[in-house]
Amino acid sequence: MKNTKPYYAVIFTSTQTEKIEGYTEMAEQMENLAKQQEGYLGIESARNSIGITVSYWESLDAIKQWKQNSEHLFTQQKGREQWYNLYKVRICKVEREYEFEK
């Protein structure tokens, strides 16, 4: 991930329905699509009982552009219809960070 500051994080938390057909392909496709967006910095994902995906962006404008990407809009619609029981999106400004590595 590029080390640009300040930057933004989109926290997407969700719980899935039973109808997860096509979900994995979609997730992969959306990740590839996001990578091509202007201002994209990175993405991290984990899922067990709930799913958490955090994507990182250079600006609020980049996040807005990504939300309005036509292919992404289509997938958001399909997500509401099929894959998700609920989701929550939080747009956040990263104020500080630190890390540890062995």
Add this chain to the structure above:
Amino acid sequence: MKNTKPYYAVIFTSTQTEKIEGYTEMAEQMENLAKQQEGYLGIESARNSIGITVSYWESLDAIKQWKQNSEHLFTQQKGREQWYNLYKVRICKVEREYEFEK
């Protein structure tokens, strides 16, 4: 989760070592301890190849207090020694949020 605004999110991403003995108990214990902290709003966690835990707080000061909690400090140390290969902590201000529910 209480709907207070503005509020803060701590995004904790990590990869684990092979020595995960005691990890689950610790995670549960830390969650219970966090819940007793002043300014705690909620926590969400998921893990498969990486782990993502997001905790939510009323203020930067509440986050600071939690980081300095003595039992938590001990666990942070043990985390670096035993459970984690790497982790990254991002302190974020939640600027906007929206949700969907079926």
